[in-house]
Amino acid sequence: MSRPAAQRPRLGLIGYGAFGRLTARHLSPWFEVLAHDPAATAEEGDAARLTDLATAAACPVVILAVPVEGLAQTLSAIAPDLQEGALILDVGSVKVGPARLMAEHLPAHVQTVGTHPLFGPQSARDGIAGLRIAVCPVRGDRIARRVAAFCRHALKLKVFLVSPEDHDREAAVVQGLTHLISRVLLSMEPLPTRMTTTSFERIMQAVEMVRYDSPAVFRAIERENPYAAGVRDRFFDLAARARADLDDGAAAQASSGPPVGSLGSSGSPAS
Amino acid sequence: MSRPAAQRPRLGLIGYGAFGRLTARHLSPWFEVLAHDPAATAEEGDAARLTDLATAAACPVVILAVPVEGLAQTLSAIAPDLQEGALILDVGSVKVGPARLMAEHLPAHVQTVGTHPLFGPQSARDGIAGLRIAVCPVRGDRIARRVAAFCRHALKLKVFLVSPEDHDREAAVVQGLTHLISRVLLSMEPLPTRMTTTSFERIMQAVEMVRYDSPAVFRAIERENPYAAGVRDRFFDLAARARADLDDGAAAQASSGPPVGSLGSSGSPAS
Incomplete structure (x- = not known):
């Protein structure tokens, strides 16, 4: 599927x-990738110049x-x-703010589309085929549909063509909660690694994927997403209610002795 | 490895x-299992009578x-x-309380050991080999070591021979946090299923395993474990701190405009 170097268009x-x-690694079969980053140095095997x-x-x-935030x-x-007619894309974890910024700041003679690859270096370790990406129209649907088709057919991604608002509403839950829970668990380390359950290990696998994300990613997810604070409030309200229920129960139990279950009813340790 | 029916000892x-x-399913190759439960009815393929x-x-x-609690x-x-010399075991999710109850209530002529299989019907769907069990001495170490050896060699489990206190201290984190987080997430349903990340899916797999556990299991884990309330307090304190940091940040940002990152520094969407 990849084109000979001479025919590959340049991608900045x-x-x-x-x-x-x-x-760069996943786009270099289709593009000659030219990267700019004052903080980066060339490494062996780089897919970009x-x-x-x-x-x-x-x-x-x-x-x-x-x-x-930059x-x-x-x-x-x-x-x-x-250049006139160029296509400009972002890959940020939130889409409402970046879409507005791109619409405002970019000259009228360029095309622009927002994307959010729902994966990172950790989850893409075994390749990106089958992973997810959100594609959000910024100026017109047509170019967004072309980007979506490329992601689907060339990169084999699962593509969601959605408005920036729909993206952020869903990401506020998916990423907002995952990162919030993971940050709190990371701050409780060291956590047990011996007598673990399968369900605890699943949660710790999630924590492990989030562990190396930069603080800037966390800030973007929690602060730049207009729906994140609302989701957070809901999570904490429900958590406070669960806590109160448990503490009330413990208090009631302390004053009236342990509750007695019916004999022979069937218990089960947790998964 | 399984014995002929006539040679199998009875297990109540x-x-x-x-x-x-x-x-019953996993012990019936070694024992003739006789089950008692007023709430149960015989089903086809039952491994117990x-x-x-x-x-x-x-x-x-x-x-x-x-x-x-029963x-x-x-x-x-x-x-x-x-019977004189019989071996009595429990399988509860907490061990300090049950060990004390068994030591107090059981006659001196029986042997007794606490166990906590760290799995349930969901996580054991593909078999129990390689899954974990905690074995806690109640009256003497010798019988506990024999139970541990059976779990290791006959059932192929990973065995942790620990005191009830060590068990509960670790389970307060492993199970206490998993169930608390899962219960809160279950109360937020419906949750997104489209634009999910791998890390969010790991968390939802954990939630799925906990979903069908009975309220009695949740109460045992959160209330009967003497260390659970302390772990909960720590989780909520750290969560409140994370929330305050984020809300402070949002307030500072609202009053001074969006923070501006340095040009070209390298961002990454979240895993």
Whole structure:
């Protein structure tokens, strides 16, 4: 499926961190990837060539793999070098804010689409086929549908073509809760590793995937998503209710002796 | 490895619910299992024969698969029928309380050991080999070591021979947190199933395993474990701190405009 080098269009990748490198690896069969990142140094086996900002920004396709909180500044910096008709995409964990920023800051002569690959270096260790990506129209549906088709057919991803609002509403739960729970568990370390249950191990596998995400990712998920605070409030309200129920029960139990179950009714240890 | 029926010793199983049935299935190659449970009816393919309480209690090995909160009453009910030298085991999710109850209520002429199989019908769907069990001495180490050896060699379980206190301290984290988090997530349903991440799916697999556990299991784990309330307090304190940090950050951000990251530094969407 990959094209000979001479025929591959250039793709400018702004931001060459862990996710930028993953992006380069999976897009290099289709594009000649030119990456810009002042913090990056060339490594053996790199799928991208490092270059200056203006060169990366002047490519017919430009992917912004920078933290959501740095997006506005990046958009201002690349705007003068963007080519007429170029396609600009972001890969941030939230979509409402970035879509608005891209619509506001990018010149009218470029096309733009928001994406959120629902995976990272940890979960993509065995390849990206079958993993998920959200694709959000920013200016017009047509180019978004083309990006979606490429993700589906070339990258073999499961594609969700959704509005930025629908994305953020769902991500506020999926990512907001996962990261919140994981951060709290990480702060409780060391956690048991001996007498574990299968269900506890599943949770710890989730924690392990989140462990190496940067604080900027956590901030984007929890702060830049307009629905995250609401989900958090709901989680904490329900948790407080569960806690009160348990503490009430414990108090009632302490004052009236242990509850006595009916003889012979069937118990089961937890999964 | 299984013995001919005529040579198999009788095993009395008090409580024939979901976990009792799992127990019967895996012990029937070594024992003739006689189960007592007023709530149970015979089903096709049963690995145990249903019987009255006195008959089950008079077996040389007796397993108590009743809810922890009903254990004291069960012990009183079976005491008159227990045979000299019989081995009595429980399978509850907590061990300090049940060990004390068994030591107090059981006649001096029986042997007794606490166990906690760290699995249930969900996690044992594909067999129990390689799954974990805690074995806790109640009266003497020798019989506990024999039970541990049987679990290791006959059932192929990973065995942890620990004191009831060590068990409960670890289970307060492993099971206490898993069940608490799962209960809160279950109360937030419906949860997203489309644009999910691998880490969120791991957490939901844990929730799925806990979903069908009885309320009695949840109460045992959260209330009868003497260390559970402390773990809960710690989880909620750290969660409250994480929440305050995020809300403070959001407030600071609202008053001073969005934080601006350095250009080109490398972002990565979450796993």
